[in-house]
Amino acid sequence: MENYNDIQKRILALKEEKGALILAHYYVPLDVQDIADIVGDSFEMAKRAKEAKEKLIVICGVRFMGESAKLLSPDKKVLIPAVDAGCPMADMVTPEDVRRLKAVHPDAAVMCYVNSSAAVKAECDICCTSSSALRIAKALDAEEIIFVPDIHLAEYTASKLPEKKFIFHTGFCPTHHRVTEADILAAKKAHPDAKVAVHPECRAEVTKLADFIGSTSEIIRFARETDAQEVLIGTEMEITARLQRELPDKRFYSVTSAFVCPNMKKVTLQAVLNCLENEEYEITIDKDEADAARHSLDKMVAC
Numbered sequence: 595m596e597n598y599n600d601i602q603k604r605i606l607a608l609k610e611e612k613g614a615l616i617l618a619h620y621y622v623p624l625d626v627q628d629i630a631d632i633v634g635d636s637f638e639m640a641k642r643a644k645e646a647k648e649k650l651i652v653i654c655g656v657r658f659m660g661e662s663a664k665l666l667s668p669d670k671k672v673l674i675p676a677v678d679a680g681c682p683m684a685d686m687v688t689p690e691d692v693r694r695l696k697a698v699h700p701d702a703a704v705m706c707y708v709n710s711s712a713a714v715k716a717e718c719d720i721c722c723t724s725s726s727a728l729r730i731a732k733a734l735d736a737e738e739i740i741f742v743p744d745i746h747l748a749e750y751t752a753s754k755l756p757e758k759k760f761i762f763h764t765g766f767c768p769t770h771h772r773v774t775e776a777d778i779l780a781a782k783k784a785h786p787d788a789k790v791a792v793h794p795e796c797r798a799e800v801t802k803l804a805d806f807i808g809s810t811s812e813i814i815r816f817a818r819e820t821d822a823q824e825v826l827i828g829t830e831m832e833i834t835a836r837l838q839r840e841l842p843d844k845r846f847y848s849v850t851s852a853f854v855c856p857n858m859k860k861v862t863l864q865a866v867l868n869c870l871e872n873e874e875y876e877i878t879i880d881k882d883e884a885d886a887a888r889h890s891l892d893k894m895v896a897c
């Protein structure tokens with residue numbers, strides 16, 4: 595415990611006392627990641643929540659991550675530290691949008707990115723993450739696939755599966771969408787020897803300039819394994835900081851200083867401490883909605 599600051603020590607003591615499991619996403623501040631039992635991307639968090647033996651789970655991330663944990667572990671108490679930490683991309687698609695698309699394309703399978711609400715998941719056949727989208731789309735029997743909400747991940751997946759017809763939604767992640775071709779070109783000019791690793795939530799004009807395209811966990815793996823000594827990171831800035839700390843002999847640069855998810859930054863150490871002390875904010879989901887949503891997440895985890 596000697597390397598932890600006071601607030602981290604209080605969190606760890608409370609975690610022990612209450613028998614809680616703390617799962618953190620890679621985009622929350624590093625000092626929060628440091629007190630977590632597991633740090634991972636959305637898929638790893640969901641999988642770990644499903645396997646959890648603990649009765650109390652703290653999800654250090656945005657609301658849909660808390661909902662996914664609750665759906666997969668319905669008998670557990672699931673808390674999120676920041677009640678207003680939402681995901682603007684998840685808010686861009688509604689259950690009505692999905693119903694409308696299904697009415698126009700009745701033979702299509704409906705895939706939804708895990709970055710969506712429980713109400714939207716309830717309307718879909720299967721969920722996916724950025725690392726599993728291609729594998730899941732390929733495995734689906736249907737030739738037509740409705741993909742919500744992220745248009746960039748959908749377009750990237752569709753580009754790898756020309757034999758399937760994709761029906762897109764218009765959602766996007768503001769943090770990744772705001773990065774442009776000009777940002778990549780400027781970053782490459784500043785660091786000409788660097789390899790470029792980007793997330794498929796980025797625009798096509800950005801991914802086409804990358805040396806590597808992958809989910810957050812895949813980008814981390816690429817950064818560890820590449821022979822390149824410099825890597826430009828095309829996803830949320832906390833990844834750049836985490837990699838630089840882990841691999842001090844290499845150099846990591848964010849493609850732009852705009853790569854920040856403001857909602858993930860609401861999950862501060864103080865918020866985690868309050869969360870454990872007061873056992874708030876608890877995720878609750880209407881039972882019918884949860885029953886309808888669970889199958890699409892279960893299928894994702896099993897796939």
Ligand code: SF4
Nearest residue numbers: 681682683767769855
């Ligand atoms: S980075 Fe984008 S997709 Fe992830 S939580 Fe933030 S807004 Fe949502």
